[in-house]
Amino acid sequence: MASSVHFPGAVNSKFTTDLAFEQPSTHPAMPTYRVMDSDGIIVDESRKPSDISNEEILKWYKNMLTGTGPPAIVSIMDLIMFDAQRQGRLSFYMVSAGEEGIAIGSASALFPKDVIFCQYRETGVFQQRGFALSDFMNQLFANGKDNGKGRNMPVHYGSSKLNIHTISSTLATQIPQAAGAAYALKIQALQNPNMVPRIVACYFGEGAASEGDFHAALNIAATRSCPVVFICRNNGYAISTPTLEQYRGDGIASRGIGYGIDTIRVDGNDIFAVREVTKEARRMALENGGKPILIEAMSYRVSHHSTSDDSFAYRAKVEVEDWKRRDNPITRLRKWMEHQGLWDDEMEKEARSQIRKDVLKAFAQAEKEKRAPLRDMFTDVYEDLSEESKVQMKELGRLLDEYPGEYDVSEFEGGRKGLDEPAEQ
Incomplete structure (x- = not known):
C-alpha cells in the first residue's frame, strides 16, 4: 500500500487516517535572525562581522547618519527636505526613518552589476551604490539635470548607470517586473556561460505584499527558478x-x-544581520541556475508615511517615541562603533555638521537650476515623435504665444524653444 501521495499537486505528502486540519496556532512563529542586540553587543561571538573593514562600516554609518541628535531619528537630508516641503519649496517627500539599516545593509552585500527594483523608501540603497547628493536634489526639484527630465514625482529616483530601475508610484508593480528581469538574466546566462552571474534585488513594504502583484511575482519566480532576492x-x-x-x-x-521559496526573517535594525542575510541570499539565488529567496526585514516606520500624512491620526505618539528610545539601526551601530573605539561624540558632531553643509549646498544648487526644456514633455515616449505628439507640441507653443501673461516659461531651459520644430530624438 502506498504510504504517500503521488498526485501532481502534492508530491511526497504522507497518507493519514487522522481527520485534522492544520492550524496556524500549532506552528511556532518564524524566528528573527540577528547579530547584535539593541545595545550594540554581538550576541554570538562566532557570528561577529569579520569580512568588513572599519572604513566600510564608517561609510555605512555616515550614509545612515541622523539629524540633530538623540532621540531624533530623521536623517539630515530627510529633515531638510521635509521642512522644504512644508515651506512650499518642494511638492512632496518621503522619509526613511527607522529603516536605514535595511537599505544600507542589504545594498552593501549586492554587486554593482546586480539589477535593483526599489519602492520609495530605499534612499539608502541609492546612497550606498553611489547616487550623489546632487542626483537626489536634481530629481527632487525636477530640474533640467534630473535623469528623468523632471517627469516624475519627487523621491522617484532611478539610475541606469547604477542598475537601479526608476521608482514607480503604483504600489507593487516592481515585484513582477523584478521576477521578469530575473528570468531574463537567467536566459542570458544560459545563452552566455561566460557572463558574470548577477541577480535582481526587489524591495517593497509589507503593505505591497497585500497586492496581487506580490503573489503573481513570487509564484512565477518560484516556478521559473528566477535568481531574484525579494526584500520585504x-x-x-x-x-x-x-x-x-x-x-x-x-x-x-x-x-x-x-x-516553495527559501525564506528568512531578519532584524532590520541590525545592519550586520541584514548584510549577512542578503549576502547569503545572493549566493543561494545563483545556485544551480537560479532560484528566488525571500527576506522579511522587521523594522518600525518612525516617520509619517509621507509629507501628505499625519500618522498621529491613527497611532499614538507615545508608541513612536517608545520606538525612538528603544531601538533604531543608527543608534545601534553607533553603540557598536563606540565599543570598538571607532567613534565618539566629537566625531559625531563633526560628521553631522559636514553632512548638513553638503546637503544644503546641493539643495541650494539644485533649487537654482532651470527645469528641463518644455519639449521634453513629448519626447522619449516613442523612438520618434508620433503625429499626435507633434500636433500637441505645436498647440502648446501657440497657447504660450497667445497668452504670454498667463504662462511664465522663464524657469524652463530655452523657454518655449523647440515647440514649433520638434528636435531630433
Whole structure:
C-alpha cells in the first residue's frame, strides 16, 4: 500500500487516517535572525562581522547618519527636505526613518552589476551604490539635470548607470517586473556561460505584499527558478493600516514558504544581520541556475508615511517615541562603533555638521537650476515623435504665444524653444 501521495499537486505528502486540519496556532512563529542586540553587543561571538573593514562600516554609518541628535531619528537630508516641503519649496517627500539599516545593509552585500527594483523608501540603497547628493536634489526639484527630465514625482529616483530601475508610484508593480528581469538574466546566462552571474534585488513594504502583484511575482519566480532576492520591509504600517489589520498569518515570511521559496526573517535594525542575510541570499539565488529567496526585514516606520500624512491620526505618539528610545539601526551601530573605539561624540558632531553643509549646498544648487526644456514633455515616449505628439507640441507653443501673461516659461531651459520644430530624438 502506498504510504504517500503521488498526485501532481502534492508530491511526497504522507497518507493519514487522522481527520485534522492544520492550524496556524500549532506552528511556532518564524524566528528573527540577528547579530547584535539593541545595545550594540554581538550576541554570538562566532557570528561577529569579520569580512568588513572599519572604513566600510564608517561609510555605512555616515550614509545612515541622523539629524540633530538623540532621540531624533530623521536623517539630515530627510529633515531638510521635509521642512522644504512644508515651506512650499518642494511638492512632496518621503522619509526613511527607522529603516536605514535595511537599505544600507542589504545594498552593501549586492554587486554593482546586480539589477535593483526599489519602492520609495530605499534612499539608502541609492546612497550606498553611489547616487550623489546632487542626483537626489536634481530629481527632487525636477530640474533640467534630473535623469528623468523632471517627469516624475519627487523621491522617484532611478539610475541606469547604477542598475537601479526608476521608482514607480503604483504600489507593487516592481515585484513582477523584478521576477521578469530575473528570468531574463537567467536566459542570458544560459545563452552566455561566460557572463558574470548577477541577480535582481526587489524591495517593497509589507503593505505591497497585500497586492496581487506580490503573489503573481513570487509564484512565477518560484516556478521559473528566477535568481531574484525579494526584500520585504515589514515596518508595521501600510500608510494608516497596521499589520494586525493587514493579515492574520505569520508576517510575510510565511508566504514565501507557501510558494516553495527559501525564506528568512531578519532584524532590520541590525545592519550586520541584514548584510549577512542578503549576502547569503545572493549566493543561494545563483545556485544551480537560479532560484528566488525571500527576506522579511522587521523594522518600525518612525516617520509619517509621507509629507501628505499625519500618522498621529491613527497611532499614538507615545508608541513612536517608545520606538525612538528603544531601538533604531543608527543608534545601534553607533553603540557598536563606540565599543570598538571607532567613534565618539566629537566625531559625531563633526560628521553631522559636514553632512548638513553638503546637503544644503546641493539643495541650494539644485533649487537654482532651470527645469528641463518644455519639449521634453513629448519626447522619449516613442523612438520618434508620433503625429499626435507633434500636433500637441505645436498647440502648446501657440497657447504660450497667445497668452504670454498667463504662462511664465522663464524657469524652463530655452523657454518655449523647440515647440514649433520638434528636435531630433
